[in-house]
Amino acid sequence: xxxxxxxxxxxxxxxxxxxxxxxxxxxxxxxxxxxxxxxxxxxxxxxxxxxxxxxxxxxxxxxxxxxxxxxxxxxxxxxxxxxxxxxxxxxxxxxxxxxxxxxxxxxxxxxxxxxxxxxxxxxxxxxxxxxxxxxxxxxxxxxxxxxxxxxxxxxxxxxxxxxxxxxxxxxxxxxxxxxxxxxxxxxxxxxxxxxxxxxxxxxxxxxxxxxxxxxxxxxxxxxxxxxxxxxxxxxxxxxxxxxxxxxxxxxxxxxxxxxxxxxxxxxxxxxxxxxxxxxxxxxxxxxxxxxxxxxxxxxxxxxxxxxxxxxxxxxxxxxxxxxxxxxx
Amino acid sequence: xxxxxxxxxxxxxxxxxxxxxxxxxxxxxxxxxxxxxxxxxxxxxxxxxxxxxxxxxxxxxxxxxxxxxxxxxxxxxxxxxxxxxxxxxxxxxxxxxxxxxxxxxxxxxxxxxxxxxxxxxxxxxxxxxxxxxxxxxxxxxxxxxxxxxxxxxxxxxxxxxxxxxxxxxxxxxxxxxxxxxxxxxxxxxxxxxxxxxxxxxxxxxxxxxxxxxxxxxxxxxxxxxxxxxxxxxxxxxxxxxxxxxxxxxxxxxxxxxxxxxxxxxxxxxxxxxxxxxxxxxxxxxxxxxxxxxxxxxxxxxxxxxxxxxxxxxxxxxxxxxxxxxxxxxxxxxxxxxxxxxxxxxxxxxxxxxxxxxxxxxxxxxxxxxxxxxxxxxxxxxxxxxxxxxxxxxxxxxxxxxxxxxxxxxxxxxxxxxxxx
Numbered sequence: 053x054x055x056x057x058x059x060x061x062x063x064x065x066x067x068x069x070x071x072x073x074x075x076x077x078x079x080x081x082x083x084x085x086x087x088x089x090x091x092x093x094x095x096x097x098x099x100x101x102x103x104x105x106x107x108x109x110x111x112x113x114x115x116x117x118x119x120x121x122x123x124x125x126x127x128x129x130x131x132x133x134x135x136x137x138x139x140x141x142x143x144x145x146x147x148x149x150x151x152x153x154x155x156x157x158x159x160x161x162x163x164x165x166x167x168x169x170x171x172x173x174x175x176x177x178x179x180x181x182x183x184x185x186x187x188x189x190x191x192x193x194x195x196x197x198x199x200x201x202x203x204x205x206x207x208x209x210x211x212x213x214x215x216x217x218x219x220x221x222x223x224x225x226x227x228x229x230x231x232x233x234x235x236x237x238x239x240x241x242x243x244x245x246x247x248x249x250x251x252x253x254x255x256x257x258x259x260x261x262x263x264x265x266x267x268x269x270x271x272x273x274x275x276x277x278x279x280x281x282x283x284x285x286x287x288x289x290x291x292x293x294x295x296x297x298x299x300x301x302x303x304x305x306x307x308x309x310x311x312x313x314x315x316x317x318x319x320x321x322x323x324x325x326x327x328x329x330x331x332x333x334x335x336x337x338x339x340x341x342x343x344x345x346x347x348x349x350x351x352x353x354x355x356x357x358x359x360x361x362x363x364x365x366x367x368x369x370x371x372x373x374x375x376x377x378x379x380x
Numbered sequence: 381x382x383x384x385x386x387x388x389x390x391x392x393x394x395x396x397x398x399x400x401x402x403x404x405x406x407x408x409x410x411x412x413x414x415x416x417x418x419x420x421x422x423x424x425x426x427x428x429x430x431x432x433x434x435x436x437x438x439x440x441x442x443x444x445x446x447x448x449x450x451x452x453x454x455x456x457x458x459x460x461x462x463x464x465x466x467x468x469x470x471x472x473x474x475x476x477x478x479x480x481x482x483x484x485x486x487x488x489x490x491x492x493x494x495x496x497x498x499x500x501x502x503x504x505x506x507x508x509x510x511x512x513x514x515x516x517x518x519x520x521x522x523x524x525x526x527x528x529x530x531x532x533x534x535x536x537x538x539x540x541x542x543x544x545x546x547x548x549x550x551x552x553x554x555x556x557x558x559x560x561x562x563x564x565x566x567x568x569x570x571x572x573x574x575x576x577x578x579x580x581x582x583x584x585x586x587x588x589x590x591x592x593x594x595x596x597x598x599x600x601x602x603x604x605x606x607x608x609x610x611x612x613x614x615x616x617x618x619x620x621x622x623x624x625x626x627x628x629x630x631x632x633x634x635x636x637x638x639x640x641x642x643x644x645x646x647x648x649x650x651x652x653x654x655x656x657x658x659x660x661x662x663x664x665x666x667x668x669x670x671x672x673x674x675x676x677x678x679x680x681x682x683x684x685x686x687x688x689x690x691x692x693x694x695x696x697x698x699x700x701x702x703x704x705x706x707x708x709x710x711x712x713x714x715x716x717x718x719x720x721x722x723x724x725x726x727x728x729x730x731x732x733x734x735x736x737x738x739x740x741x742x743x744x745x746x747x748x749x750x751x752x753x754x755x756x757x758x759x760x761x762x763x764x765x766x767x768x769x770x771x772x773x774x775x776x777x778x779x780x781x782x783x784x785x786x787x788x789x790x791x792x793x794x795x796x797x798x799x800x
Contacts, residue, residue: 265488269478271470276527278430279459280534281450281482326469329488 059330062323066334070341077113077344078105080352107242115238115246116344116361119306120316122253122298124339127313128320128332129260129295132267133288134198141299141313144205144292145182148212150303153178154233155219159226171233172245172304176252179300182208201292236309236362238347245305252301259294260332263287268328309362311369312339318376381442382406382538382569383427388436390422395434397423397594406537409564410571411580411601414590415614420573421462423590424542427571428459440538454482458536460527462543462573472510472518472526476502479533501533502526506555520547528556532563539563541572545579557583578630581605582623589613605629619686634686643667643789647715647739649732654721655680657778658745662719663687665786670711673704673732699728708735715739716789719781722746724754725761733764742773743781 079085085105126141133139157174186208190200220227260267266287269277274284299313316339320331346364381403389398396419404410412420425431427438429445438445440456448456458479479501480494490498502508507522507529515523524547531539539560545553553576560570561583574580580587581601589597589604591613597604610618610631617634646667648655651674659680662669671684672692684691692707694700700708708731712718718739725733736742746754748765755761769775776784 265481268488269481272475272478273461275425275430275461276459276478276530278450279428279454279457279461279540280478281452281454283450284430321469325471325474327474 059324059334062320062334063337066337066341070337070344073341073344073348074113074117077116077348078109080348081109111241111243111246112238112347113344115241115305116347117340118246118250118253119238119302119309120312120340120343121336122256122302122339123309123312123343124316124335125257125260125332126295126298126302127339128317128328128335129267129291129298130313131317132271132328133291133295134202135271135273137318138314140310141295142303142308142310144201144296145186145208145212146179146296146299146303147308148209148216149182149185150175150179150300151230151234151308152212152216153181154307155216155227155230158229158233159219159223172241172248175233175307176249176300176304179303180296182212183296183300198288232360233307235360236307236365237350237358237360238306239351239358241305249301249305252297256294256297256301259290260298263291263294264329264332267291267332271326271328307360307362309343309365311365311373312343315369315373315376316342318373322376382440383571384439384442385427385433386437386439388426388433388438390419390426390431390433392422392431397590398435400436400595402588402595402598404538404569404571406569407564407567407585408569409561409583409585410569411584411587412571412573412590413575413577413580413587414596415592418590418592418613419594420590421542424459424540424571424573428457428540429453451482454534456536457538457540458531458534459540460531460542460544462546470515472507472513472515473498473502475515475526476507476530476533479530482534497535498533501529504532504559505529506552521549521552524548525552525556528559537568539568539570539572541570543573543575545574545576553579561585577605577610581630582626582628602629605631643785644716645670645714646785647671647711647718648721649718649723649736650674650680650721651678651723651729651732653679654723654745656683658719658721658781659683659689660687661778661782662785663689665782667785667789670715672711673700673708673729700731705731705735708732709738712736712738717741717743717785720744722750722754724756725751726756730757730760730764733761733768736764736768736773737771739773742768742771743784744768744773744775745778745781747775 079087079090123141127139130139130141130143131137153174153176154171156178157171161171186201186204189204189208220230266277266282269280269282270284270287272280278284302309317331317335320335320338324330324334343361343365346368347361350361350364351358383404385400385402388400389395390400391397400423412423414420422431426433429448432446440448440453445453476498477490477494480490480498481488483494484490502511505525505528507525510518510522510526515526518526524544528544531541541560544560545556548556557579560572564570564585572584574584584601586599587597587601587604588595589609596613597609605620607618607620610616610620618631619634620629620631622628623630643666646662646669648659648662648669648671650658650671655671656679659669659671660683669684669689670691671680671689673694674681674691675694675696675698677696681691681693692704692711694704712735718736718741720736720743722745744765748762748769751762751765
């Protein structure tokens with residue numbers, strides 16, 4: 053199923069799809085707006101609906117865009133570095149570290165109310181801390197290799213998960229909110245939260261794009277890439293830093309949204325081939341569109357109740373992933 | 381010098397080899413050979429900066445390797461690493477196109493000139509036919525050709541190859557080495573880690589032979605491929621011969637023939653290659669052999685002496701002397717049987733037939749009709765054959781001869797391990 057469409061065609065289609073999902077994402081919800089109403093709101097004076105739009109609907113769509121882009125791009129990076137199609141952005145401790153950070157914030161939020169509003173910050177610190185620990189462990193006592201990185205990531209993840217379970221067992225009532233956080237969702241986030249994560253996402257994207265050409269060459273293997281003039285160690289270190297920033301800042305605001313980082317790069321590869329200079333930007337666009345669409349489903353299909361978007365992406369992503377595997 | 385190594389030591393945690401110095405002149409095709417684990421690939425990785433040496437300095441075009449940026453180096457030097465991790469979701473031409481990366485700017489999109497170079501490199505490496513096919517659809521040897529094309533498309537002045545012929549069929553191996561030798565004659569310099577010593581000796585202009593202690597020999601193939609060097613490096617006895625066409629050395633492993641049994645004494649009369657099956661098989665069967673009279677440098681004489689079989693030798697191109705004739709009679713008298721291989725007879729070796737009357741048992745290979753064709757003495761040899769046949773000798777094919785001898789000469793003593 054290697055379609056190998058022309059990249060420009062795919063870019064055009066995906067951009068249209070993204071524009072459409074964004075438009076729907078803004079219009080639909082508990083209070084649905086027609087195109088006309090939307091136009092009035094953009095051009096007209098402030099009103100109650102316009103504040104819904106600006107303070108609730110719009111941040112949510114923007115958050116979805118950023119999260120989808122970041123996760124898909126981080127997925128492309130990890131799959132490229134590890135040359136392993138099963139790699140995803142959460143591979144080296146980002147999710148468990150973030151969850152532990154969030155749990156700490158939620159737990160102490162009961163005691164010190166200001167902390168409960170800082171869940172994203174704590175999750176971000178948890179993620180970055182976990183990745184730093186993984187890197188430290190992988191690099192000490194030997195050469196930093198991809199294998200060591202993965203193994204240390206698995207070990208640290210398990211350890212943090214165990215700590216998390218311990219906290220949940222001991223204080224299940226005060227950690228009820230954690231469960232929703234872990235399933236991943238875009239609800240209730242404000243412009244402030246977006247602003248908190250945005251600098252990391254911008255830096256992450258900048259790093260990744262700067263090294264995109266080298267990432268593409270790395271797919272030939274480290275030795276061949278070196279022979280083609282890529283300084284492999286520095287490139288791998290910088291790319292993994294960039295991907296970590298992207299994923300960690302997303303986890304901080306949205307919890308653990310699965311399958312976007314794993315499945316989207318695969319779909320795009322099938323469409324346009326393996327040139328990551330093309331795959332990465334297209335994945336970012338498709339990731340954004342899919343996440344905004346999934347969020348739309350999660351908040352409209354069972355309205356007024358809402359299910360975490362991570363459940364939707366997993367429900368749709370897992371079967372689709374299997375389909376891709378079997379079509380091979 | 382296009383490439384210099386100055387007292388380099390290479391290794392990972394532990395040093396694999398130390399104090400290695402050599403210089404490479406433009407146009408040389410250097411083969412790096414030696415047993416597994418002696419640091420051949422490590423040396424190559426050091427030469428392109430993937431795994432810098434622990435000590436010492438490597439210079440490319442007179443400038444320290446460490447002072448090059450990756451792209452600068454890649455514009456001078458192309459590398460074909462050993463069996464890289466799979467790049468299977470690319471098409472063949474996409475893999476080759478990566479070669480132009482060091483020559484492009486920005487995101488690395490290709491120009492018309494690059495496309496042309498890629499095209500030519502694929503044609504040169506015999507990989508044009510793989511265009512449009514995914515790497516995963518190609519066989520191991522075909523993928524190697526694509527990677528070779530990639531190295532060529534980098535328009536290198538210096539080409540580093542790590543076991544480039546792995547997975548290839550014989551014809552493709554020879555082709556790749558021949559292509560490499562050809563571009564070296566045009567001024568490109570190549571350093572290749574090679575496994576096949578005969579191919580290395582045939583195609584390379586210079587060899588670096590490593591042993592587990594480091595560099596053992598450095599020079600033209602005929603200086604490096606010697607029995608002493610190879611025994612020291614690989615720890616196996618080999619016989620070095622010269623290729624009949626190119627004159628380059630090639631080697632054969634010396635066999636340690638397992639002689640299962642020990643049988644009686646046999647004398648073999650052969651010459652001119654007529655003993656090439658007979659002598660090794662009788663030797664393997666465990667007979668205590670002697671061979672002669674043969675001329676020195678005769679292939680049967682060389683064969684027997686390489687097996688350590690006692691010989692009665694005559695000077696090259698000389699008739700059998702009276703003295704050797706006498707020696708032969710004595711040898712025949714103490715042999716339990718004599719085997720005469722079908723060979724050419726002239727006046728010079730007629731004494732071999734004349735001495736046979738004293739044999740206790742006599743076997744001929746071939747047939748009486750065949751003898752007439754091989755008799756260049758005007759019938760004297762054929763007459764001698766006829767007389768000996770009347771005296772109880774018999775004609776046998778080689779197979780029958782082996783089974784007859786095996787039956788008649790039971791093993792004297794069974795050995796668990798072959799001697800020698």
